[in-house]
Amino acid sequence: DAGITQSPRHKVTETGTPVTLRCHQTENHRYMYWYRQDPGHGLRLIHYSYGVKDTDKGEVSDGYSVSRSKTEDFLLTLESATSSQTSVYFCAISERVGLAGGSTDTQYFGPGTRLTVL
């Protein structure tokens, strides 16, 4: 358990409304990620963060924005939700351990948020 929580776990909203999903971690991991999971596509990276206020786009970033004002929280915002953004959203964390001890290079995932946009 990497101490990752996501909120809300389920949300139903209407097209055109703003939506914010929260990812919270308790173990001071440096890197945080947002993925979406859709049938036939596996997981695809939306945005990621490599430090407080340091973020970058992933593979499917259009229509999404992120913010990370403190280490433990990474927010994903849909400014104006569309039906194509109906999906399951996963947050993940990683942190490379010092080379002397070997690198974990392992990414741990939160429990996911199911978002439905009507």
Added chain:
Amino acid sequence: AQTVTQSQPEMSVQEAETVTLSCTYDTSESDYYLFWYKQPPSRQMILVIRQEAYKQQNATENRFSVNFQKAAKSFSLKISDSQLGDAAMYFCAYRSAFAGKGGVGGAQKLVFGQGTRLTINP
């Protein structure tokens, strides 16, 4: 850009038997990591096994092992003595070994395959 392909949308196996899930990938990089993740009905993503491309020896974790063929860009997962708890979606994933943003090691950007749904028949 790297791509990962899992050509078997669904597989099934009898309990206690062995099953192999296929994964191929496309990359021009020489150094990278490959992973298999398991997603049971609870939806939690669980790391099953990882392989460093520079290692010729295939990774093993208890009943799980991989057949890594670098030249063929193939990375299959073998599950021995299948158990009912192995029923899940299995995802193959790729990550470049080159440093991403954020310093040594950097951020990992995983590229996933489409997934294979594994059913275990009692």
